[in-house]
Amino acid sequence: MRCGDFKESYIKDEEIFQSFFVKFWLVLFFFFLLLFPFIANAYMLYVANMIGFAIIGAIGLNLLTGFTGQISLGHAAFLGVGAYTSAILVTRLGFSFWLSVPCAGLVAALAGLVIGIPSLRVKGLYLCIATLAAQFIFEFIFVHWESMTKGITGIHIPAPAIGGYAFKTERDFYWITLFFVVLGVKYARNLIRSRMGRAFIAIRDRDLSAEIIGINLFKYKLSAFAISSFYAGVAGALWVTFLKVVTPDHFPFILSIQYLAMIIVGGLGSILGSIFGAVFITLTPELLNHLSEIVKATAPGYEEIFVPMKEVIFGLLIVLFLIFEPRGLAEIWNRIKTFFRLWPFSY
Amino acid sequence: MDILIQVIVTGLATGGLYGLIALGFVLIYKATSVLNLAMGEFMTLGAFVCFTMLTQIKAPFYLSLLLTLAAAVILGIVVERLILRPLIGEPVISVIMVTIGLGVILKGLIYMIWTPTFRNFPEIFPPEPLDLNFAVVPSGLWWGFLFAVIGTIAFLLVFKFSRTGVAMRAVASDQQAALSMGISVRWVFALAWCFGAMASVIGGIVIGNISGISVYMGDIGLKVLAVIILGGLDSIGGAILGGFAIGVLENLTGLYIDPLVGGGAKNVAPFFILVVILMIRPYGLFGKELIERV
Numbered sequence: 001m002r003c004g005d006f007k008e009s010y011i012k013d014e015e016i017f018q019s020f021f022v023k024f025w026l027v028l029f030f031f032f033l034l035l036f037p038f039i040a041n042a043y044m045l046y047v048a049n050m051i052g053f054a055i056i057g058a059i060g061l062n063l064l065t066g067f068t069g070q071i072s073l074g075h076a077a078f079l080g081v082g083a084y085t086s087a088i089l090v091t092r093l094g095f096s097f098w099l100s101v102p103c104a105g106l107v108a109a110l111a112g113l114v115i116g117i118p119s120l121r122v123k124g125l126y127l128c129i130a131t132l133a134a135q136f137i138f139e140f141i142f143v144h145w146e147s148m149t150k151g152i153t154g155i156h157i158p159a160p161a162i163g164g165y166a167f168k169t170e171r172d173f174y175w176i177t178l179f180f181v182v183l184g185v186k187y188a189r190n191l192i193r194s195r196m197g198r199a200f201i202a203i204r205d206r207d208l209s210a211e212i213i214g215i216n217l218f219k220y221k222l223s224a225f226a227i228s229s230f231y232a233g234v235a236g237a238l239w240v241t242f243l244k245v246v247t248p249d250h251f252p253f254i255l256s257i258q259y260l261a262m263i264i265v266g267g268l269g270s271i272l273g274s275i276f277g278a279v280f281i282t283l284t285p286e287l288l289n290h291l292s293e294i295v296k297a298t299a300p301g302y303e304e305i306f307v308p309m310k311e312v313i314f315g316l317l318i319v320l321f322l323i324f325e326p327r328g329l330a331e332i333w334n335r336i337k338t339f340f341r342l343w344p345f346s347y
Numbered sequence: 348m349d350i351l352i353q354v355i356v357t358g359l360a361t362g363g364l365y366g367l368i369a370l371g372f373v374l375i376y377k378a379t380s381v382l383n384l385a386m387g388e389f390m391t392l393g394a395f396v397c398f399t400m401l402t403q404i405k406a407p408f409y410l411s412l413l414l415t416l417a418a419a420v421i422l423g424i425v426v427e428r429l430i431l432r433p434l435i436g437e438p439v440i441s442v443i444m445v446t447i448g449l450g451v452i453l454k455g456l457i458y459m460i461w462t463p464t465f466r467n468f469p470e471i472f473p474p475e476p477l478d479l480n481f482a483v484v485p486s487g488l489w490w491g492f493l494f495a496v497i498g499t500i501a502f503l504l505v506f507k508f509s510r511t512g513v514a515m516r517a518v519a520s521d522q523q524a525a526l527s528m529g530i531s532v533r534w535v536f537a538l539a540w541c542f543g544a545m546a547s548v549i550g551g552i553v554i555g556n557i558s559g560i561s562v563y564m565g566d567i568g569l570k571v572l573a574v575i576i577l578g579g580l581d582s583i584g585g586a587i588l589g590g591f592a593i594g595v596l597e598n599l600t601g602l603y604i605d606p607l608v609g610g611g612a613k614n615v616a617p618f619f620i621l622v623v624i625l626m627i628r629p630y631g632l633f634g635k636e637l638i639e640r641v
Binding site (some may be wrong): 065069071117118121122124126128129130132133134136137140144146161189207215253254257260261264268284305308309310311312314315316318319322323326 | 382428430433434437438439440441443444445447448451452453454455456458475569572573576580590608609611612614618619621622625626627
C-alpha cells in the first residue's frame with residue numbers, strides 16, 4: 001500500500017490509475033469480468049447485462065447532473081429516444097445493430113440538445129421542471145406517433161449479429177454489454193480530466209465565475225446535455241435489443257427517478273459512484289424478489305406487501321442517503337481507502 | 348359556439364381545482380423556497396384519510412374534513428421536522444430529490460395500506476349540477492371551484508392581514524432579517540408546510556369526489572407544475588389565475604387538437620405550455636424575478 005505521493009513528471013500526475021496496486025487489482029478484476037460468463041448461470045448473466053445498461057445510463061446522467069450541475073428529470077425520455085431509434089433503424093431500414101447503436105446515441109444527443117436549449121434562459125429549479133416536461137412530452141410522442149413507433153404495440157427487434165453469428169443468449173449479449181460499458185467508462189473518465197470536463201465542473205460550482213474566466217456557458221451546457229443523452233441513447237438501444245421488444249411502457253417517469261436514485265446513492269460527480277449506484281439500484285429489486293419468494297414459501301399471503309415495497313425502498317434509499325450520506329457510496333469507499341492508506345494513523 | 352362556451356366554463360372550473368393544488372405548492376415555496384414535488388401524494392393521502400373516516404368511522408362530512416385537516420397539519424410538521432430540517436443549506440438538487448423520494452415513499456405506503464383498488468367517494472356535495480343558461484357545470488366541479496376560490500381568498504387574507512401571514516412573508520423575503528426581528532423561522536417553516544398540506548388535502552378530497560380515489564390520483568400533481576410556473580412560483584393570486592388559464596387551455600386542446608392526434612393530447616398540453624412559458628417568461632405572470640448581480 002502506498003504512503004506519500006511522489007510524482008516526477010506531469011504525465012505521471014495526470015494518470016487515471018496512479019499506483020501499481022490499483023493497476024494490479026484492476027487487471028485482476030478485468031480477468032474476472034472476462035471469466036464471469038463461463039461460471040455464471042443465465043439469471044446471473046441477465047442481471048449482469050442489466051447492470052451494464054444501468055451503468056451506461058447512470059454515467060450519462062452523472063455527467064449532466066453530477067459534473068455540470070444541471071438537474072435532469074427526463075433521462076428516461078432519452079433512453080426511449082435511443083431505444084426507438086435503434087429499433088426503427090434495424091427493423092425498417094435494415095441497419096445492422098453495430099451501426100444503429102451509435103446512430104441511436106446521436107439521435108438521442110440531438111434530442112438532448114433540443115431539451116438543453118432552455119438552459120440558455122433558465123437554470124436550477126426551472127431547468128429541472130423543463131426536463132420533467134420533456135419527459136412527459138416524449139412519452140406522449142412515443143405513444144402517439146404511431147407511424148414511426150407503432151404506438152403501444154411496440155416494435156420487435158431481431159438479435160444482433162456479426163457475419164453469421166447471432167448474439168441470441170444472455171451470455172452472448174454479455175460480451176456486447178461489456179464492450180460498451182468499458183468504452184463508456186473509459187471515455188467518461190477521460191472526459192472529466194480534459195478541458196471539457198473541467199469546464200463542466202466549473203459550471204456546476206459557480207457558473208457566473210465560469211463565464212467570467214471565459215467558459216462559454218451555453219456551449220458547455222449544451223455539450224453536457226448532448227453527451228449525457230448520447231450515453232442514455234446507447235444504453236436504451238442496448239437495453240431494448242437485449243429485451244427484443246420496445247414499447248412506450250418501458251420509459252415511465254419512475255425510470256428517470258430510478259436513474260437519479262442511482263447517481264445519488266452512488267455519488268454525484270464521480271464515475272465510480274455511478275457504477276456503485278447502478279449496481280446497488282439494479283440489485284435491490286432482485287433481492288426483494290428473492291425475499292418475496294422466501295416469504296411466499298414460508299408465510300403465504302404476505303408477499304402482497306412486496307409489490308409496493310420496491311417503491312417504498314427506493315424512496316427510503318433516496319431520502320436516507322440524502323440526509324445521512326449526501327455524497328453517496330463513492331464517499332464511503334473513499335473513506336475506507338483513506339483509512340487504510342493512513343493506517344495506523346487513521347484518526 | 349355552445350360547445351365552446353361549455354368547454355371554457357368546464358375549463359374554468361377545472362382550473363379552479365388546479366389552482367387549489369397549485370396553492371399548496373406556492374404556500375410551501377413562498378416561505379421555504381422548496382418545491383415540493385410530493386404534492387400529488389399529499390393530496391392522495393388526504394383523500395384516502397377522509398374516505399376512511401367517511402366510510403369506516405361514518406363521521407359526518409364536516410367532522411371528517413376537520414380531522415383530515417388535522418392529519419394534514421401533522422403530516423406537514425412530521426415532514427418538515429424529519430426530512431427537510433436536516434437539509435437546510437444543501438443545494439437545491441438534494442431538496443428536490445428528497446421531495447421526490449418522499450412522494451415515492453408515500454405512494455408505496457398508500458398502496459400498502461389501502462390496496463390499489465379504485466374506489467368511489469361517498470356523496471358529500473348535493474348532486475345537482477349548476478345550470479347557468481349557457482353552460483352546465485357538474486356538481487363536483489362546481490363545489491370544487493367554490494372551495495378553491497374560498498381557499499385562495501382565505502389564504503390571501505391571512506397572508507396580507509394576520510401576524511402569521513406577515514411573518515411568513517418576512518421569512519420568504521429575507522430570513523436573516525426576519526430572525527433578527529424575532530420571528531421564529533423554524534415555526535414559519537413548519538406552518539408553511541402545514542398550510543401547504545392543508546391546501547393539497549382539500550384539493551384531494553374535491554378531486555376524489557369528482558373522479559374517484561386510487562393510488563394514481565397524485566399524478567395530477569405534476570401537471571400542476573405548469574400552473575405554478577405560469578402564475579409565478581411565489582404568487583398566491585398567480586396560482587389560481589394560472590389554474591384558470593391552464594384549465595381553459597387544456598380543455599380547448601381537448602376540443603380542437605385531440606381529434607387530430609387521436610386522443611391524449613389533453614393530458615400533455617400543460618407540459619407543452621410549460622415549455623413555452625419557460626422559454627418566454629420563466630418567472631411567470633406574477634412571480635418575483637431573480638436578478639443575479641455579480
